[in-house]
Amino acid sequence: MALVEFDKETCTKCGACAAICSAGIIYYRKNSYPRLFPGTADICLRCGHCVAVCPTDSVIHQELSLEKCLPIDKKLGVTFGQVAQLIKSRRSIREFQDKPVSKDIIERIIDVARYAPTGHNNQEVRWLVVNDRQKMKELATVGADWMRWTAKNVPGMAEMLVDPIKRLDAGYDVFLRDAPALVAAYAEKDDPIAATDCAIALGYFDLAANTLGLGCCWAGFFYFAAGAFPAMIKSVALPEGMACYGALMLGYPKYKYQRIPPRKPARIIYRQ
Ligand SMILES: Cc1cc2nc3c(=O)[nH]c(=O)nc-3n(C[C@H](O)[C@H](O)[C@H](O)COP(=O)(O)O)c2cc1C
Structure with missing residues (x-):
């Protein structure tokens, strides 16, 4: 056949x-x-x-x-206005309620995000989920070490980290914002399209999470540390040959936003 x-x-x-x-x-x-x-x-x-x-x-x-x-299901069609509001009202959440995020709800969101497009339909995006308080604290502690180490040892990063390190010293978790959970997308280290695939999948995850009352924030510091800092690489412990291509902090937002802040106008060029 x-x-x-x-x-x-x-x-x-x-x-x-x-x-x-x-x-x-x-x-x-x-x-x-x-x-x-x-x-x-x-x-x-x-x-x-x-x-x-x-x-x-x-x-x-x-x-x-x-x-x-x-x-x-044709009854479930969404309008442009609904999608526009979902995208525009999504915010990076940095203050979370002290409420755990269940494995069930994370899996429900991943089950949608896995439909994001992938280069050549490879579907090689994998997910790392941390929703255990102790493990989140461990990652935040290692992350704080990474920030201090980076400020001292990586030229060009020191200036950017001055203020975040002051806040760390004052006891605030600038690295993971005391989020109850983290969701990272990972894939083969040498897959040339993986960075794009993972970023799209996480973008979808972020939007889908918002529809369930959750909020996310891209964990840029975590992404850097997970790719370069030995203690973080050990703590994250991805399978051999894999690399983290992006991550989101995740939790129930402490505050509700009422308005949509403006963004730069689109800069578009056309060719004829
Ligand atoms: C790739 C990327 C990395 C980011 N990393 C961090 C981060 O480590 N910590 C943080 O608090 N926000 C981080 N952000 C969030 C941005 O600061 C945020 O998207 C921006 O201020 C706009 O706010 P909005 O997302 O609410 O529109 C990151 C965003 C992106 C896209």
């Missing part, structure tokens, strides 16, 4: 499956049934577009059955 077949009883010969196939492996001529170019099973990205676009459920993909490709 070929990797992708087409049900001739129901296929309307519209050609949509061939038109949208990103690998271009579905052959189609007007008024004829589509078919898979022979010997192209390895080229298929397993993106599922052919199954998802077919209006008559006529594409039979051996690895992406109709049962696996859930129908889109």
